[in-house]
Amino acid sequence: MIVRSLLTIWMALIIVAAFLYAEPATDFVAAGFPRQVSRILFFHVPTAWIATLAFLISMIASALYLAKRNVKADYIAQSAAELGFLFCVLATVTGSIFAKATWGSFWNWDPRQTSIVILLMIYGAYFALRSAVPDLERKRVLAGVYSILAFAAVPFLVFVVPRITSSLHPENTMNPASPGMDPKTLKVFLGSLFAYTGLFVWMLRLKIRILTIEGLRVRDLFR
Amino acid sequence: MHQTKNGRQITQTKPSTYLNEAVAIWFRDLRSEFRTRYALNAILMFAVTTLIAVSFSIGSFRIEEAERPFLYAVLLWIILTFSALSGLARSFVKEEEAGTMDILKLSARPQAVFLGKLLFNLTLLGAMELIIVPSFILLMAYQIKFPGFFIAMVISGGLGLAAGTTIIAAMIARASARGALFSVLSFPLLLPLMITAIKGCERAAVGIGTAGWPEVKMAVAYVIVMVIMSLFLFPLVWEE
Numbered sequence: 001m002i003v004r005s006l007l008t009i010w011m012a013l014i015i016v017a018a019f020l021y022a023e024p025a026t027d028f029v030a031a032g033f034p035r036q037v038s039r040i041l042f043f044h045v046p047t048a049w050i051a052t053l054a055f056l057i058s059m060i061a062s063a064l065y066l067a068k069r070n071v072k073a074d075y076i077a078q079s080a081a082e083l084g085f086l087f088c089v090l091a092t093v094t095g096s097i098f099a100k101a102t103w104g105s106f107w108n109w110d111p112r113q114t115s116i117v118i119l120l121m122i123y124g125a126y127f128a129l130r131s132a133v134p135d136l137e138r139k140r141v142l143a144g145v146y147s148i149l150a151f152a153a154v155p156f157l158v159f160v161v162p163r164i165t166s167s168l169h170p171e172n173t174m175n176p177a178s179p180g181m182d183p184k185t186l187k188v189f190l191g192s193l194f195a196y197t198g199l200f201v202w203m204l205r206l207k208i209r210i211l212t213i214e215g216l217r218v219r220d221l222f223r
Numbered sequence: 224m225h226q227t228k229n230g231r232q233i234t235q236t237k238p239s240t241y242l243n244e245a246v247a248i249w250f251r252d253l254r255s256e257f258r259t260r261y262a263l264n265a266i267l268m269f270a271v272t273t274l275i276a277v278s279f280s281i282g283s284f285r286i287e288e289a290e291r292p293f294l295y296a297v298l299l300w301i302i303l304t305f306s307a308l309s310g311l312a313r314s315f316v317k318e319e320e321a322g323t324m325d326i327l328k329l330s331a332r333p334q335a336v337f338l339g340k341l342l343f344n345l346t347l348l349g350a351m352e353l354i355i356v357p358s359f360i361l362l363m364a365y366q367i368k369f370p371g372f373f374i375a376m377v378i379s380g381g382l383g384l385a386a387g388t389t390i391i392a393a394m395i396a397r398a399s400a401r402g403a404l405f406s407v408l409s410f411p412l413l414l415p416l417m418i419t420a421i422k423g424c425e426r427a428a429v430g431i432g433t434a435g436w437p438e439v440k441m442a443v444a445y446v447i448v449m450v451i452m453s454l455f456l457f458p459l460v461w462e463e
Contacts, residue, residue, distance in 0.1 A: 066459055118411055118414055121410065121411040121414075122411040122412075124407075125407045125408045125410075125411055128404060128407050128408070129394070129395075129398065129404065129408060132395075132398040132399050132400050132404050133397065133398045133399075134399065135397075137463070138397060138463050141459055141460065141463045142394050142397070142398070142460065142463070144459075145390075145394065145456045145459055145460055146391075146394065146408060148452070148456060149390065149391075149412060149449075149452055149453075149456065150411065150412060152448055152449070152452045153387070153411070153412045153415055153445075153448075153449070156415035156416070156419075156441070156444075156445055156448075157414070157415050
């Protein structure tokens with residue numbers, strides 16, 4: 001309860017800080033982009049980070065399920081995949097808004113956009129598979145196998161896609177590791193990452209609890 | 224045959240190896256396929272129909288000369304990929320429908336079953352490519368500057384199509400709405416391969432930058448990764 005309240009306050013502070021405390025990125029302004037456009041950093045990058053984290057957790061939990069056949073691991077895999085999908089959609093939408101503001105169109109098959117669409121397709125297929133197998137145990141095994149297979153195919157995209165066209169995605173100017181980032185921006189950015197991670201952990205635990213309760217109910221039916 | 228003291232005959236067999244079992248399954252599938260020709264007919268008719276549709280609506284001169292290498296490669300791989308997706312699921316679905324899954328489980332090891340089915344799917348794809356690719360080249364007046372690279376790309380791309388979809392076929396055999404699910408599950412896995420193969424065929428047609436065979440290497444790497452992952456994961460799917 002206390003943790004949740006603190007997280008709420010922290011999130012609110014970050015949102016206020018993102019608009020009032022942090023300053024627009026100078027090189028974006030110099031490039032002639034709209035003044036406020038760089039503020040999307042505080043919302044777009046954390047959602048993309050959470051999507052990556054969630055899919056990674058989902059894959060590891062799937063492997064764990066296949067090895068140990070522990071239902072809890074499958075609950076984690078499913079919850080993380082669903083949340084990852086949600087955050088992936090958010091990252092796509094925010095990225096698309098940024099693309100409109102800077103590159104001039106919502107969608108132009110930039111490598112980043114291509115790979116995120118394929119990621120959405122993979123997890124869309126994952127949910128389609130889950131809903132198409134009626135037997136619970138078999139559903140979990142097949143979903144786990146697919147999750148791992150998909151993870152093996154993704155690295156090829158990383159090699160293949162950038163060869164088609166070069167990306168317009170800002171990497172160096174807005175990367176916290178490079179010296180280009182303003183210290184105020186960096187503070188708010190790291191705070192935002194932390195806030196989103198907390199939000200994700202809270203949502204994940206909630207979702208796992210829902211699945212556990214539903215699982216218990218199903219077991220009662222067959223008793 | 225071996226005669227014992229009391230006159231009984233005992234058949235002595237060598238212990239079967241993975242390769243033996245895989246080849247036995249491959250031949251068995253080929254034989255049953257030759258009886259019905261279900262999968263081959265489905266794939267071939269699908270491929271021929273799309274090829275005719277493409278050729279009829281675009282023809283050999285509708286696309287500008289400069290655009291041809293890329294657009295023809297795209298069309299060729301769309302035809303090949305979706306034709307493959309229309310029939311390759313058959314290899315496992317037929318076991319489920321005929322109720323022979325359990326016997327197959329008893330008579331061969333899972334990895335051997337996977338390899339046998341993979342070989343069968345490869346045969347089907349090879350037959351399809353053998354008919355579709357030359358027809359495509361003839362109908363569309365596809366000019367290829369570097370045929371060796373093109374052939375290698377078509378072969379390695381076909382290997383990739385089979386390697387990526389065989390385990391998916393085993394997975395969907397136990398699910399409902401199989402046909403649609405097969406395409407939905409396979410397509411995201413095949414997309415990196417498809418992009419590579421399209422790029423490779425374009426390169427072969429233009430004849431520039433073929434040194435080192437980059438796309439063929441990429442496709443072969445894809446095949447190796449998918450086959451190894453499948454060999455690891457297939458027993459889980461199969462014994463479920």
